[in-house]
Amino acid sequence: MFTMIRKTRSHRRRGEETQIPGDGRDARKQRTRRALLDAALQLLEGERSFSSLSLREVTKTAGITPAAFYRHFSGMEDLGHALIEDSFASLHQLMRQAREGGLPATHIIRASVTTFLDYAGAHRAHFRFIAKERFSGSSALRMAIRKEIRLWIGELAVDLSRFPALGRFSADDLQVLAGLMVHVIIAATELLLDTPPTDRAALKRIYRDAEKQMRLVILGAAQWDSSRSKSG
Incomplete structure (x- = not known):
């Protein structure tokens, strides 16, 4: 009996889930x-x-x-997919909230940049994983990351279509514009991940430059004639 008790205790030490009353x-x-x-x-x-x-x-x-x-x-690849989903879990809703509220475009740009980079800064481990696996991971994980980015671009394109100034844009051009904006943020995130959290001056520059790049994208878009972009 003593042996059985000892084995049970040993099993509990190695157990997978500690039970709490x-x-x-x-x-x-x-x-x-x-x-x-x-x-x-x-x-x-x-x-x-x-x-x-x-x-x-x-x-x-x-x-x-x-x-x-x-x-x-089911395996390590399934764990990798879960990490990707976990990384983007709250981000879509946060970004949508940042673009709502009828604020001027400059305020929406600042809110979007700040919301995303704050989130990435608070979840550095997740986004380091995304940054590495985006290019060097398995094909399945790379495709999963691309799917999340495409979803993000698609959501942004839908939101952009609601702005009166962009109402003349075709759906394809809105996708291109959203893609440019998303990739500005991705580039800024990669810089943020290489910057120590204590280097406030460098982080401030990253936020500022990302916001400026987003504004330049919007200014360029304002001059774009979507009707001329149609081919064939």
Whole structure:
């Protein structure tokens, strides 16, 4: 009997989900899933790529057994997709809110730049992962990231179509304009990730330059004749 008790205690030390009195099963499951995501992000600090991570080291860092991993993800690629979704989870709604409210265009540009870069700065680990995997990750993860960016561009294009000054733009041209604006923000985010959070002067320049670039894009768009862009 003593042996059975000792084995049970040993199993609990290696267990995948510590049970807390009154804690529901769904809450434990979400906590374990979160631990796996956080463990992967922790291991990705520095120059490591997602493809270099092993399931065993992720579960070890998260404090769960390798077998328990499959209760949450079908494999490492599934974990990578979850990290991408997690990175963009709240961003779409935040950006939409920044563009609402009937504010002047200059205020909307500033609000959009500030909202995105503040979010990226508060979630550096997520966006470092996105920046690395966007070009050097597996084809499946690269495609997933592109899908999120296309979704973001599409949402922005719809919002831009509501501005009277852009009402004459074709749907294709609105997509191009939205793409230019999104890629300005992506470039600014990559600069932000390489800048220490304590370097306030450098961060201020990144925000300022991104806002200026966005304004220049809008000023150029104001001179564009969408009817002439149609080909064939």
